[in-house]
Amino acid sequence: xxxxxxxxxxxxxxxxxxxxxxxxxxxxxxxxxxxxxxxxxxxxxxxxxxxxxxxxxxxxxxxxxxxxxxxxxxxxxxxxxxxxxxxxxxxxxxxxxxxxxxxxxxxxxxxxxxxxxxxxxxxxxxxxxxxxxxxxxxxxxxxxxxxxxxxxxxxxxxxxxxxxxxxxxxxxxxxxxxxxxxxxxxxxxxxxxxxxxxxxxxxxxxxxxxxxxxxxxxxxxxxxxxxxxxxxxxxxxxxxxxxxxxxxxxxxxxxxxxxxxxxxxxxxxxxxxxxxxxxxxxxxxxxxxxxxxxxxxxxxxxxxxxxxxxxxxxxxxxxxxxxxxxxxxxxxxxxxxxxxxxxxxxxxxxxxxxxxxxxxxxxxxxxxxxxxxxxxxxxxxxxxxxxxxxxxxxxxxxxxxxxxxxxxxxxxxxxxxxxxxxxxxxxxxxxxxxxxxxxxxxxxxxxxxxxxxxxxxxxxxxxxxxxxxxxxxxxxxxxxxxxxxxxxxxxxxxxx
Numbered sequence: 001x002x003x004x005x006x007x008x009x010x011x012x013x014x015x016x017x018x019x020x021x022x023x024x025x026x027x028x029x030x031x032x033x034x035x036x037x038x039x040x041x042x043x044x045x046x047x048x049x050x051x052x053x054x055x056x057x058x059x060x061x062x063x064x065x066x067x068x069x070x071x072x073x074x075x076x077x078x079x080x081x082x083x084x085x086x087x088x089x090x091x092x093x094x095x096x097x098x099x100x101x102x103x104x105x106x107x108x109x110x111x112x113x114x115x116x117x118x119x120x121x122x123x124x125x126x127x128x129x130x131x132x133x134x135x136x137x138x139x140x141x142x143x144x145x146x147x148x149x150x151x152x153x154x155x156x157x158x159x160x161x162x163x164x165x166x167x168x169x170x171x172x173x174x175x176x177x178x179x180x181x182x183x184x185x186x187x188x189x190x191x192x193x194x195x196x197x198x199x200x201x202x203x204x205x206x207x208x209x210x211x212x213x214x215x216x217x218x219x220x221x222x223x224x225x226x227x228x229x230x231x232x233x234x235x236x237x238x239x240x241x242x243x244x245x246x247x248x249x250x251x252x253x254x255x256x257x258x259x260x261x262x263x264x265x266x267x268x269x270x271x272x273x274x275x276x277x278x279x280x281x282x283x284x285x286x287x288x289x290x291x292x293x294x295x296x297x298x299x300x301x302x303x304x305x306x307x308x309x310x311x312x313x314x315x316x317x318x319x320x321x322x323x324x325x326x327x328x329x330x331x332x333x334x335x336x337x338x339x340x341x342x343x344x345x346x347x348x349x350x351x352x353x354x355x356x357x358x359x360x361x362x363x364x365x366x367x368x369x370x371x372x373x374x375x376x377x378x379x380x381x382x383x384x385x386x387x388x389x390x391x392x393x394x395x396x397x398x399x400x401x402x403x404x405x406x407x408x409x410x411x412x413x414x415x416x417x418x419x420x421x422x423x424x425x426x427x428x429x430x431x432x433x434x435x436x437x438x439x440x441x442x443x444x445x446x447x448x449x450x451x452x453x454x455x456x457x458x459x460x461x462x463x464x465x466x467x468x469x470x471x472x473x474x475x476x477x478x479x480x481x482x483x484x485x486x487x488x489x490x491x492x493x494x495x496x
Contacts, residue, residue, distance in 0.1 A: 128218065150167060161496075162180050390407050
């Protein structure tokens with residue numbers, strides 16, 4: 001019997017194996033077909049949500065955006081490090097700023113493995129110039145208009161806004177801007193250059209492998225830290241009469257070697273500019289990669305109280321929250337946080353900042369009961385952009401409208417920018433957000449399923465609305481730098 005069994009298996013084994021392979025292929029293709037249908041439904045539903053709100057071309061929204069600008073030199077990060085002969089370090093370390101090649105290797109490794117975005121000031125001008133010269137000759141390098149303010153201005157102009165841009169640019173730089181952008185600032189002979197070290201998901205450097213695509217940015221600016229365009233920008237602002245005022249690029253001040261009191265004086269002037277604008281004008285502040293605790297404290301004193309809208313990514317949110325709660329800056333956080341974690345952090349930021357606003361105004365009232373002065377603005381809008389999803393908190397009854405459509409637009413813009421195409425190609429996209437998410441990490445919290453036909457989930461809490469939208473994550477990355485600025489700007493456009 002045993003011998004007969006072996007003969008039967010030898011006789012029919014190849015046929016059975018072939019059938020198993022065919023079944024596996026059939027199940028795989030059927031599974032892929034279901035996934036493709038799901039992505040297609042999510043995309044069409046997001047597009048439909050985005051199109052629910054259109055801009056009036058006859059009355060383009062007017063947005064003023066400051067400050068600064070630069071020329072981005074975008075290269076493959078690993079290729080650059082290999083070209084200059086910088087070996088992978090055995091000590092990934094955080095550095096507030098970069099003084100030499102060894103610190104560059106340590107800092108890059110620290111953020112590269114988890115795939116976290118980072119930006120650092122390079123104190124060593126000679127090393128920075130050498131890196132730029134090598135980068136000029138690297139195959140595949142690209143030059144682009146850079147800086148938070150010009151990137152946000154460009155996106156808003158493309159989306160149908162008229163923009164006043166505050167920055168100091170070269171004539172060549174100004175010539176490539178949209179016709180819908182008016183520059184308020186000085187002309188300079190040489191632009192500041194930012195070196196963008198991009199890397200894809202799964203890239204290797206020695207024994208390090210990146211968990212997601214991202215970038216490491218190095219700069220050694222001369223113009224941007226001084227907000228040199230602020231005076232001319234302020235003069236043009238009065239006649240421009242914006243519907244929205246956007247502030248970004250202040251991370252150029254981080255670890256910059258100012259004279260004592262110089263930075264505080266600049267931020268105080270900025271606070272005066274923001275507080276003197278009409279109460280009807282929304283003020284949005286776009287966060288960035290800050291590592292110097294003292295500048296974060298200055299921002300909490302001078303800038304953030306004057307903003308009623310904040311935008312940030314998954315690294316900047318816990319960084320701000322940690323400081324608000326009296327702890328130290330968090331240099332590196334989970335680059336792929338769960339929805340519940342982000343929402344809890346957003347609620348805390350919203351609560352603490354609005355409590356600070358109430359406390360400041362109560363103190364103002366008690367100090368001058370006859371003529372109390374309003375101190376700053378309440379926070380009424382908070383937008384957090386992550387790789388997997390977009391999340392917004394908007395106060396009910398505030399000036400910010402169309403939150404659901406704005407969240408959808410932000411999600412679509414994430415794919416459009418990173419893939420480098422206005423048309424979303426589903427063969428280059430995937431969903432990494434969970435099929436359902438808890439609205440909080442608290443035990444017993446509601447779970448919300450991802451519905452392909454209504455992918456933007458919105459609900460009311462306390463005095464605000466929350467909306468969450470999945471991102472069709474780009475799998476063939478063209479560029480990650482500028483992603484947050486494009487996403488934030490696109491979301492704002494529909495809410496003015």
